Amino acid sequence: MEPEHAGYGNPIMSTDTTGTATRMDPGARSGSGVPDKPALEGLEATWSARWEADGTYRFDRSADRSAVYAIDTPPPTVSGSLHIGHVFSFTHTDTVARFHRMRGRAVFYPMGWDDNGLATERRVQNYFGVRCEPTLPFEPGFVPPEKPGKEPVAISRPNFVALCHQLTAEDEQVFEQLWRTLGLSVDWSLSYATVSDRAQRVSQRGFLHLARRGQVVQRTAPTLWDVDFRTAVSQAELEDRDRPGAYHRLRFPKADGPGAVDIETTRPELLPACVALVAHPDDDRYRPLFGTEVRTPLFGVRVPVVAHPLADPEKGSGIAMICTFGDTTDVVWWRELSLPTRAIVGRDGRLLPVPWGEPGWESESAGEAAENYRPLVGLPVNAAQSRIVEALARSGALIGDPEPITHPVRFYEKGERPLEIVSSRQWFIETLPLRGRLLARGEELRWHPPYMAHRYRAWVEGLNADWNISRQRFFGVPFPVWYPVDESGETVFERAIFAGEDVLPVDPSTDVPDGYTEDQRGQPGGFVGDPDVMDTWATSSLTPQIAGGWQEEPELFATVFPMDLRPQAHDIIRTWLFSTIVRSELEHGTLPWSDAAISGWVLDPDHKKMSKSRGNVVTPLPLLEQHGADAVRYWAASGRPGTDTAVDESQMRVGRRLAIKVLNASRFTLGRMAGPDDTGQDPSPAAVTAPLDRAMLARLAQVVDEATAAFEEYDYARALERTEVFFWSFCDDYLELVKVRAYGDGRDPGPASAQAALALALSVLLRLLAPFLPFVTEEVWSWWRAGSIHSARWPSSEEFGVGAGDAATGPVLEVASEVLSAIRRAKTEAKRSMRSPVATLEVTDSADRIAALLAAEGDLRDAGSVRSMATAVTDDPSVEVVLPDEG
RNA sequence: GGGCGUUUAGCUCAGUUGGUUAGAGCGCAGCCUUCACACGGCUGAGGUCGGAGGUUCGAGUCCUCUAGCGCCCACCA
Numbered sequence: 001m002e003p004e005h006a007g008y009g010n011p012i013m014s015t016d017t018t019g020t021a022t023r024m025d026p027g028a029r030s031g032s033g034v035p036d037k038p039a040l041e042g043l044e045a046t047w048s049a050r051w052e053a054d055g056t057y058r059f060d061r062s063a064d065r066s067a068v069y070a071i072d073t074p075p076p077t078v079s080g081s082l083h084i085g086h087v088f089s090f091t092h093t094d095t096v097a098r099f100h101r102m103r104g105r106a107v108f109y110p111m112g113w114d115d116n117g118l119a120t121e122r123r124v125q126n127y128f129g130v131r132c133e134p135t136l137p138f139e140p141g142f143v144p145p146e147k148p149g150k151e152p153v154a155i156s157r158p159n160f161v162a163l164c165h166q167l168t169a170e171d172e173q174v175f176e177q178l179w180r181t182l183g184l185s186v187d188w189s190l191s192y193a194t195v196s197d198r199a200q201r202v203s204q205r206g207f208l209h210l211a212r213r214g215q216v217v218q219r220t221a222p223t224l225w226d227v228d229f230r231t232a233v234s235q236a237e238l239e240d241r242d243r244p245g246a247y248h249r250l251r252f253p254k255a256d257g258p259g260a261v262d263i264e265t266t267r268p269e270l271l272p273a274c275v276a277l278v279a280h281p282d283d284d285r286y287r288p289l290f291g292t293e294v295r296t297p298l299f300g301v302r303v304p305v306v307a308h309p310l311a312d313p314e315k316g317s318g319i320a321m322i323c324t325f326g327d328t329t330d331v332v333w334w335r336e337l338s339l340p341t342r343a344i345v346g347r348d349g350r351l352l353p354v355p356w357g358e359p360g361w362e363s364e365s366a367g368e369a370a371e372n373y374r375p376l377v378g379l380p381v382n383a384a385q386s387r388i389v390e391a392l393a394r395s396g397a398l399i400g401d402p403e404p405i406t407h408p409v410r411f412y413e414k415g416e417r418p419l420e421i422v423s424s425r426q427w428f429i430e431t432l433p434l435r436g437r438l439l440a441r442g443e444e445l446r447w448h449p450p451y452m453a454h455r456y457r458a459w460v461e462g463l464n465a466d467w468n469i470s471r472q473r474f475f476g477v478p479f480p481v482w483y484p485v486d487e488s489g490e491t492v493f494e495r496a497i498f499a500g501e502d503v504l505p506v507d508p509s510t511d512v513p514d515g516y517t518e519d520q521r522g523q524p525g526g527f528v529g530d531p532d533v534m535d536t537w538a539t540s541s542l543t544p545q546i547a548g549g550w551q552e553e554p555e556l557f558a559t560v561f562p563m564d565l566r567p568q569a570h571d572i573i574r575t576w577l578f579s580t581i582v583r584s585e586l587e588h589g590t591l592p593w594s595d596a597a598i599s600g601w602v603l604d605p606d607h608k609k610m611s612k613s614r615g616n617v618v619t620p621l622p623l624l625e626q627h628g629a630d631a632v633r634y635w636a637a638s639g640r641p642g643t644d645t646a647v648d649e650s651q652m653r654v655g656r657r658l659a660i661k662v663l664n665a666s667r668f669t670l671g672r673m674a675g676p677d678d679t680g681q682d683p684s685p686a687a688v689t690a691p692l693d694r695a696m697l698a699r700l701a702q703v704v705d706e707a708t709a710a711f712e713e714y715d716y717a718r719a720l721e722r723t724e725v726f727f728w729s730f731c732d733d734y735l736e737l738v739k740v741r742a743y744g745d746g747r748d749p750g751p752a753s754a755q756a757a758l759a760l761a762l763s764v765l766l767r768l769l770a771p772f773l774p775f776v777t778e779e780v781w782s783w784w785r786a787g788s789i790h791s792a793r794w795p796s797s798e799e800f801g802v803g804a805g806d807a808a809t810g811p812v813l814e815v816a817s818e819v820l821s822a823i824r825r826a827k828t829e830a831k832r833s834m835r836s837p838v839a840t841l842e843v844t845d846s847a848d849r850i851a852a853l854l855a856a857e858g859d860l861r862d863a864g865s866v867r868s869m870a871t872a873v874t875d876d877p878s879v880e881v882v883l884p885d886e887g
Numbered sequence: 888g889g890g891c892g893u894u895u896a897g898c899u900c901a902g903u904u905g906g907u908u909a910g911a912g913c914g915c916a917g918c919c920u921u922c923a924c925a926c927g928g929c930u931g932a933g934g935u936c937g938g939a940g941g942u943u944c945g946a947g948u949c950c951u952c953u954a955g956c957g958c959c960c961a962c963c964a
Contacts, residue, residue: 040926240963247964265964278964310962320964329962408963454891458960570958607957638900642892644957648899650913653926660926668923721901725911735923821930828918828930835921 033783034670038663040656043775044629048180056788057185061556063106070563071097072544072593073186074576075112075194078171079123082178084618084647085569085610089599091636093567094184095716096597098771100564101185102794108560110190110547111179115168117536118229118414121475124163129153132160132474157474157509164475165195178620183629183774185790192546194539195477200505202546203539204480206583207427207469208498215586216429216469218493222324222331223468225422226412227349231472232426233412233419234535235465236575243409243418246402247316248389252277255293255302255364261286262399264316266407268392269385270323272299272354272373273344278333279319281307286319297397298372298388299356300365306337325421327410328464345420351376351384381420425493427479427532428466431582435460441581441591448714449642452570452598459574467582469538476533480506482513489524497527541579544592563593570598570642597714600644607646618647630773631655637772640717658724659776662769665731666780669758672742682763683756685800689749690741691855693757695813696734700726700761701797707768708794716771723768730761733817740862750858764795815849816856819879823864826881838866842880847873 101107129148136156210216223232245266253260279286289305346352357366376384392398409418447453480499484492497513499506508529520526549556584592604616634655639645703726710718744751770777781789
């Protein structure tokens with residue numbers, strides 16, 4: 001029993017007033033609290049409300065660390081649409097949470113909302129028809145247009161942020177309702193949002209700690225840049241997309257003397273930004289050129305021919321132009337070869353005006369260069385390319401026709417145009433020096449399934465840049481930093497003024513650093529706030545600290561950190577999982593959790609990846625309404641850990657059938673008992689004496705062990721499968737076999753044994769199924785037990801004691817079931833009713849199996865309506881069923 | 888280019904240290920209006936386990952090679 005949750009009482013008394021569809025008129029019930037027509041409809045509403053009211057899933061803060069099971073829940077992006085994938089992976093986590101709760105752990109299972117970042121900004125822009133214009137003043141009482149107009153309304157940053165908060169709050173309500181309907185055993189009192197003050201404090205404090213230790217640095221460096229969003233992005237947010245392009249063969253005349261060098265490029269528009277040509281040091285074709293100079297066509301700039309091992313002799317002409325900056329290889333070359341910078345692409349993706357002939361832009365024909373460049377200024381890179389190719393063709397520097405190719409191009413994962421690389425000032429967490437330690441943490445973490453560790457390792461080994469955490473956006477956690485402005489009005493970035501930890505969170509655009517006053521903002525001798533916000537992962541990487549109350553609730557944090565489980569999907573190993581390990585390593589010198597359970601994707605019914613552009617995204621609510629939460633959970637829990645799984649409504653129908661079977665089999669089982677179960681306790685296994693009953697319990701004990709072992713390894717799918725297989729055979733065979741005997745008055749050893757076995761098995765089976773089907777199991781539990789099944793203890797095979805079978809009773813259930821099947825087969829082939837009698841039954845088999853059969857003879861004869869039965873021991877097993885003549 | 892996963896009945900998938908005639912559900916067919924369940928039950932027909940080779944008394948299960956599918960990573964001129 002579970003004395004701490006004895007408050008449920010009997011639902012006949014306590015929930016009839018709710019008038020839910022499952023509740024029949026009390027008069028229609030059988031005596032023991034079992035409804036006559038049990039049904040699934042309405043269970044979600046009834047029980048989710050009840051769990052909330054009773055605090056069934058409330059985390060026990062007084063628990064000892066060793067008794068705590070803490071989950072670092074993935075905060076869903078509330079600005080995204082509800083997605084069946086959420087239901088899938090959150091169900092997996094929930095089954096694990098319920099398992100550990102039933103095993104007696106205090107489960108720390110918070111819900112987080114990721115309402116940070118670009119996704120929210122975009123949704124707010126579209127939803128309200130507004131755009132953020134940071135130069136505008138705050139407008140108190142601003143109300144957005146009822147319907148978004150054609151032209152977005154420009155509003156101030158504070159107004160924009162307010163709308164972000166408003167919309168995310170509404171979205172969070174929708175999500176929470178979905179989660180409650182799905183039956184997640186979350187402690188809703190622990191919810192957090194990534195833009196909350198608390199999350200901002202943690203983010204800013206984490207940043208300040210890094211800054212104090214010199215682990216975050218500000219640098220002006222070539223930065224991956226999305227020209228549409230006008231923000232920097234990090235390596236983790238890149239993705240490659242195949243795009244059409246073309247090799248253009250360009251001729252560079254030698255600067256001194258006759259001759260020329262031909263190179264190939266897909267980005268001829270970057271020719272004005274060319275700072276060198278590069279070939280492999282061992283490439284004999286170009287070796288004589290190393291150390292010499294060539295002139296860029298059209299612009300007449302002298303650039304050196306240099307050697308670097310990254311140049312691939314096989315690619316193109318084997319010699320490439322280095323521009324500042326076309327891609328990340330250019331950055332490597334530029335850095336390692338100490339080349340000058342000639343940047344021509346602005347932050348808006350258009351070509352900048354440049355001073356030909358002046359320092360850095362020396363040209364042997366500056367006038368001509370300026371003439372050739374002028375038409376390009378202000379053009380987007382694509383248009384500039386067309387224009388410059390025309391000019392190159394006219395000048396004779398373009399050799400042959402461009403050769404179309406398809407090649408991978410870097411994009412921001414949420415972006416629509418290829419990334420450019422611009423030089424800008426950004427905050428970086430220095431991850432490159434950490435690689436060794438991060439790899440070791442990856443080894444230390446227990447991955448489920450284990451092969452997911454490869455993805456992490458590949459990512460860490462492939463790191464080529466520190467983590468840029470600055471974003472030039474509006475809605476996010478600001479950096480708690482200001483900079484002095486010197487007397488000449490220049491910002492002195494080198495002397496950053498950090499906020500004190502006691503005043504967090506701060507917004508440097510409205511708060512003032514110590515020693516200054518607001519009227520000094522932006523003035524010579526005054527200060528300016530850091531205009532950027534943090535990368536969304538800079539906050540999400542701290543979810544264990546945010547949820548666990550780091551530095552705010554020290555006792556809580558000590559109790560839950562390091563956490564036990566990080567559940568997440570495999571697509572964000574390189575972002576969320578990686579960045580969380582980085583932050584924990586730097587701040588705490590430990591893993592943030594011991595285990596990571598990686599779930600797969602949900603694919604559409606045709607096994608295609610779901611995406612908005614394909615229009616095949618499946619929303620969960622209609623499925624929950626049609627099939628019921630337990631059924632949808634059944635489908636989700638059938639997906640093996642880490643495996644991509646298709647939306648499969650037929651699986652949901654199977655789940656629904658299972659849930660209904662639980663209702664009916666429970667009703668039947670409880671109806672077999674001599675009277676209402678007035679003890680509220682499982683019967684003693686000692687009461688189970690009949691060999692068939694003992695054999696059934698022995699098999700069930702194995703199932704308990706298997707399910708427990710599977711859950712301990714996070715293999716909820718196996719636990720479900722083992723339980724389910726047993727449950728169906730329990731219904732189809734065992735229940736049929738004991739049906740008649742269990743009708744007895746309970747005083748004979750036979751009926752008493754059957755009734756005890758039924759009650760014990762039902763109690764165990766409901767508990768095994770509770771993590772998967774929380775609603776229907778709770779409903780049935782409420783018919784005959786006090787308290788929530790979800791606070792009941794997980795079954796253990798030790799509970800069965802003497803009830804667990806021994807070798808002698810082992811095959812009884814198996815043999816009896818097989819012979820019963822043979823009887824059914826005979827009746828089916830003869831097209832008889834299953835109730836029709838069997839005249840004689842003759843069974844031959846080995847001595848052991850015949851003995852087992854005889855041990856269940858009475859049950860078998862009852863179940864099969866067998867009039868006469870004969871057995872013989874032979875080496876040739878057979879079952880002969882003789883039906884009486886018809887009529 | 889490197890790596891990971893996957894390939895078992897029409898479909899979706901189990902198959903845990905290699906061991907008797909390869910399992911389930913769905914779908915399909917037939918039967919049963921059975922007193923827990925027609926949102927049901929029973930029974931049945933369907934695979935030789937992607938391909939080739941090897942190890943072994945014995946392989947879906949281990950090894951090698953190979954093909955298809957999916958994914959991850961990569962310096963993408």
